[in-house]
Amino acid sequence: MDWIIGFIFLLIKLLVIMVGLLLVAAYLVLVERKFIARLQIRYGPNRAPTAPESSGCCNPLPIRSR
Secondary structure (H helix, E strand, O other), X not given: OHHHHHHHXXXXXXXXXXXXXXXXXXXHXXXXXXXXXXXXXXXXXXXXXXXXXXHHOOOOHHHHOX
């Protein structure tokens, strides 16, 4: 009967260790993606140019080319 209790404790210890390792791996992937995104400073669709003149000069071009 003692070996059953020892086996259950072993399984619980292994489960705690595996969950901890999976959480650490997931956190490291998150940190890596945020770091790579910080290196690649690209303008996405949700970030407009900072200078309003840059968008104002480009809008009339298609109208003048007709």
